[in-house]
Amino acid sequence: xxxxxxxxxxxxxxxxxxxxxxxxxxxxxxxxxxxxxxxxxxxxxxxxxxxxxxxxxxxxxxxxxxxxxxxxxxxxxxxxxxxxxxxxxxxxxxxxxxxxxxxxxxxxxxxxxxxxxxxxxxxxxxxxxxxxxxxxxxxxxxxxxxxxxxxxxxxxxxxxxxxxxxxxxxxxxxxxxxxxxxxxxxxxxxxxxxxxxxxxxxxxxxxxxxxxxxxxxxxxxxxxxxxxxxxxxxxxxxxxxxxxxxxxxxxxxxxxxxxxxxxxxxxxxxxxxxxxxxxxxxxxxxxxxxxxxxxxxxxxxxxxxxxxxxxxxxxxxxxxxx
Amino acid sequence: xxxxxxxxxxxxxxxxxxxxxxxxxxxxxxxxxxxxxxxxxxxxxxxxxxxxxxxxxxxxxxxxxxxxxxxxxxxxxxxxxxxxxxxxxxxxxxxxxxxxxxxxxxxxxxxxxxxxxxxxxxxxxxxxxxxxxxxxxxxxxxxxxxxxxxxxxxxxxxxxxxxxxxxxxxxxxxxxxxxxxxxxxxxxxxxxxxxxxxxxxxxxxxxxxxxxxxxxxxxxxxxxxxxxxxxxxxxxxxxxxxxxxxxxxxxxxxxxxxxxxxxxxxxxxxx
Numbered sequence: 001x002x003x004x005x006x007x008x009x010x011x012x013x014x015x016x017x018x019x020x021x022x023x024x025x026x027x028x029x030x031x032x033x034x035x036x037x038x039x040x041x042x043x044x045x046x047x048x049x050x051x052x053x054x055x056x057x058x059x060x061x062x063x064x065x066x067x068x069x070x071x072x073x074x075x076x077x078x079x080x081x082x083x084x085x086x087x088x089x090x091x092x093x094x095x096x097x098x099x100x101x102x103x104x105x106x107x108x109x110x111x112x113x114x115x116x117x118x119x120x121x122x123x124x125x126x127x128x129x130x131x132x133x134x135x136x137x138x139x140x141x142x143x144x145x146x147x148x149x150x151x152x153x154x155x156x157x158x159x160x161x162x163x164x165x166x167x168x169x170x171x172x173x174x175x176x177x178x179x180x181x182x183x184x185x186x187x188x189x190x191x192x193x194x195x196x197x198x199x200x201x202x203x204x205x206x207x208x209x210x211x212x213x214x215x216x217x218x219x220x221x222x223x224x225x226x227x228x229x230x231x232x233x234x235x236x237x238x239x240x241x242x243x244x245x246x247x248x249x250x251x252x253x254x255x256x257x258x259x260x261x262x263x264x265x266x267x268x269x270x271x272x273x274x275x276x277x278x279x280x281x282x283x284x285x286x287x288x289x290x291x292x293x294x295x296x297x298x299x300x301x302x303x304x305x306x307x308x309x310x311x312x313x314x315x316x317x318x319x320x321x322x
Numbered sequence: 323x324x325x326x327x328x329x330x331x332x333x334x335x336x337x338x339x340x341x342x343x344x345x346x347x348x349x350x351x352x353x354x355x356x357x358x359x360x361x362x363x364x365x366x367x368x369x370x371x372x373x374x375x376x377x378x379x380x381x382x383x384x385x386x387x388x389x390x391x392x393x394x395x396x397x398x399x400x401x402x403x404x405x406x407x408x409x410x411x412x413x414x415x416x417x418x419x420x421x422x423x424x425x426x427x428x429x430x431x432x433x434x435x436x437x438x439x440x441x442x443x444x445x446x447x448x449x450x451x452x453x454x455x456x457x458x459x460x461x462x463x464x465x466x467x468x469x470x471x472x473x474x475x476x477x478x479x480x481x482x483x484x485x486x487x488x489x490x491x492x493x494x495x496x497x498x499x500x501x502x503x504x505x506x507x508x509x510x511x512x513x514x515x516x517x518x519x520x521x522x523x524x525x526x527x528x529x530x531x532x533x534x535x536x537x538x539x540x541x542x543x544x545x546x547x548x549x550x551x552x553x554x555x556x557x558x559x560x561x562x563x564x565x566x567x568x569x570x571x572x573x574x575x576x577x578x579x580x581x582x583x584x585x586x587x588x589x590x591x592x593x
Contacts, residue, residue: 057434082436083340093431095423097360098353109349110435112340149431 008032009070009157009188010039010056016064017051025051027212028065033205038179038189040199043209044305049192050090052209053161056190057087069157083112086155090162090192092146096135100126100145103134104152111153124148125174139166147175151182158182160191164198176201196297208304215304220297227295227303228253229269231276235260236285243283250275261289269294346437350445354419358449364418368411368450372457376403379526380469386531393557396471398528401483401552403461405525405545408487412454414512416447416495421508424499429589443583447492454491458484475558479565483551486572490544493579500588519545524553547572 010033017026026048033039043049055062058074058081067074074081094103101117108114121127124144129137137145143166150158160179164172172195179202183189193199199206200220207217216223235241241262247255251268266272273292280287358365376399383398423429423446432442465471474480494515502511520526523545529537540546547568554560554568 059433079436079438082434087434089427089431089434091427093427093429095353095357095426095428097357102353102356106349106353107435109352110341110346110432110437112436 007034009035011068014065018063031207036186037204038183040203040206041192042199047209048212085157086150088146088150088160092142094134099131101130107149114152120148140171157188200297210304223300224295227300228265229294231292232263233287233290347441347445351448354446355449368415371410372407375406396469397556400465401549402525404458405549407454407457408491412450412491413495415450417498417512418508420496420499421502422505425591451488474555476555479551480555483548487548490576493583496583524549544575
């Protein structure tokens with residue numbers, strides 16, 4: 001069935017998108033997604049996630065650069081690409097007066113190899129809502145209807161633009177489960193999200209977009225590893241910062257002091273923490289409020305969103321994404 | 323979202339039937355017909371106005387001085403009835419439909435699928451066009467029975483006029499939908515061309531009773547050639563020259579409207 005033998009199902013090279021002649025929403029984005037991989041695009045609002053995904057879906061031609069989905073141009077060759085992809089937009093677009101079942105039936109008539117309506121509804125847990133008008137669905141139910149439509153044609157590549165926005169915790173969990181099962185079944189998934197937990201939970205690889213650029217990319221572990229870990233504690237009474245062992249020798253990158261609370265940032269968490277604890281042991285003092293925290297995606301994300309460290313991490317982009 | 327149901331084939335690939343243009347448009351048209359049935363106000367305007375208004379025209383036409391124009395009451399009312407049907411059942415309805423689907427992001431959603439752009443617009447237009455066609459046939463029969471218009475003298479002109487009309491108003495509606503920001507605004511956006519067509523295309527009164535200069539300007543309106551051809555179909559006194567002029571005008575409007583849609587149609591709400 002797969003006439004395309006490329007390993008990379010999605011290839012994006014130096015992609016650009018310009019709105020209204022002057023606003024550049026996507027400014028030279030490069031990444032690739034292999035078959036069966038789940039790739040997440042993270043970013044703050046306005047980072048260029050949706051603008052990028054829309055180019056992959058063949059919604060518009062790029063202002064510059066190259067996009068290939070399943071080895072083809074998704075815009076110029078959309079008749080060939082569309083039957084093999086599934087798309088979930090950020091905002092659904094369903095006539096509000098149709099019922100859930102009628103909406104699926106309409107979409108099935110426009111989708112090659114569509115699943116039966118009942119199966120599609122079962123997949124997303126909307127079976128009991130099939131006779132309800134779309135306007136009466138909750139926000140979460142609308143997202144799930146949108147997901148059902150995206151899955152209708154058993155797509156090889158699935159584009160999910162913020163699939164769990166508006167879902168409650170349980171709905172989010174079951175969507176994650178479904179997406180993981182789809183990935184295990186061989187579907188390539190590209191998802192955008194601003195939930196870091198979602199990316200950490202699902203993504204094989206991810207890229208963090210910031211102001212139209214990829215600020216960091218790689219596996220969640222790689223992106224996180226490029227970020228410093230944190231140790232914070234309260235200085236024991238009678239001690240000063242200078243009484244600690246020389247921080248630079250412990251691998252500490254920088255520190256800040258708030259009252260008696262010391263915060264250290266380190267790239268070598270184990271070495272720094274060990275040295276610090278040995279020092280406390282020898283000095284027979286207690287480090288009150290000790291908090292040792294390895295780097296998290298959240299931290300990486302926040303630093304990038306603040307514009308800090310964007311360049312340092314950005315250098316990794318080529319090697320990990322290529 | 324129970325985990326047990328997802329075992330039924332989460333594999334990928336397009337096995338099974340491939341969609342066709344006709345199949346895709348039929349699926350869309352079916353949904354649009356359902357929606358039309360649920361939008362009572364639009365449905366009422368589309369179905370009842372064209373079926374009732376022509377007969378209220380009759381008393382007006384009865385008082386017109388038609389001597390010397392070669393027209394009878396029936397040959398004025400019948401083309402007018404067809405014109406009203408095209409304006410209310412096809413044009414006005416479709417301006418609302420296109421604007422509503424755009425504002426609800428339905429058009430954007432549909433464009434992510436296998437439907438081509440033209441299929442989306444044509445599929446959405448299909449129910450209205452069929453309603454318009456059925457209405458025209460019903461009105462023709464009614465006029466023949468009630469107004470004694472007799473059989474058409476040149477039926478090919480009448481058929482040609484009707485087909486051109488049905489092909490012309492959907493793209494004009496799509497262009498018009500561009501000038502509205504909401505469903506309510508769509509009706510306002512449709513007004514200018516509706517009024518112009520009612521007054522200037524021989525719908526309420528024949529161009530023959532207008533001053534010459536105004537009449538020849540009105541011949542260039544989109545509905546005028548449709549009415550001219552249909553009337554000529556019944557009276558049989560439409561010359562080859564006039565018929566060709568009407569045909570060229572109608573085709574020109576279709577070409578211009580289709581070009582404008584391809585070039586400027588807005589598929590998404592303005593942000």
